[in-house]
Amino acid sequence: MLDTRELGRRPGSQHEVTRTVPAPAELGIEVLHVPEGSPVEIDLRLEAVMEGVLVTGTATAALEGECARCLEPIDDDVDVTFQELFVYDDQSHAPADDGLDDEASRLEGDLLDLEPLLRDAVVLVLPFQPLCEDDCPGLCVECGARLADDPDHAHEAAIDPRWAGLASLQQDAPPENDEN
Ligand SMILES: [Zn+2]
Numbered sequence: 001m002l003d004t005r006e007l008g009r010r011p012g013s014q015h016e017v018t019r020t021v022p023a024p025a026e027l028g029i030e031v032l033h034v035p036e037g038s039p040v041e042i043d044l045r046l047e048a049v050m051e052g053v054l055v056t057g058t059a060t061a062a063l064e065g066e067c068a069r070c071l072e073p074i075d076d077d078v079d080v081t082f083q084e085l086f087v088y089d090d091q092s093h094a095p096a097d098d099g100l101d102d103e104a105s106r107l108e109g110d111l112l113d114l115e116p117l118l119r120d121a122v123v124l125v126l127p128f129q130p131l132c133e134d135d136c137p138g139l140c141v142e143c144g145a146r147l148a149d150d151p152d153h154a155h156e157a158a159i160d161p162r163w164a165g166l167a168s169l170q171q172d173a174p175p176e177n178d179e180n
């Protein structure tokens with residue numbers, strides 16, 4: 001929550017805010033996220049406009065996750081920019097009349113809640129399949145070794161497990177017409 005009292009409500013007044021906040025829980029996606037409680041550096045410019053407060057900002061945080069292909073830990077950081085208009089919550093006319101939809105972010109008194117904004121901005125820039133390197137070769141399908149560590153790695157040609165199962169079925173099948 002950010003207090004906008006210092007900004008005032010005179011359209012055109014501006015206020016810069018720089019602060020470091022602890023990351024909320026579940027900031028990011030399951031495979032790649034900002035560890036809860038780790039520092040998120042936020043740089044904001046607040047600008048009073050007729051309808052409310054326009055917030056423009058950047059946030060930087062460390063990321064933790066694992067490679068979608070080889071499961072190695074990923075150590076990275078995320079840098080996001082965002083902009084959102086927070087509408088004053090004491091506007092007397094109905095939302096339908098002022099052209100602002102019901103989804104608009106609203107100030108709660110003098111306070112604005114940055115968390116949903118930060119959450120959306122972070123999720124938007126994260127890859128669904130994070131990789132340790134762009135061309136990570138993943139894991140060996142036969143032994144699970146990480147191929148990036150051992151690129152020349154090879155196995156004796158083995159029977160494809162699907163065919164191996166079929167071969168044993170044929171061997172175990174009882175002979176047909178064994179009654180006579
Ligand atoms: Zn990888």
Ligand SMILES: [Zn+2]
Pocket residue numbers: 140141142143144145153154155
């Ligand atoms: Zn292998």
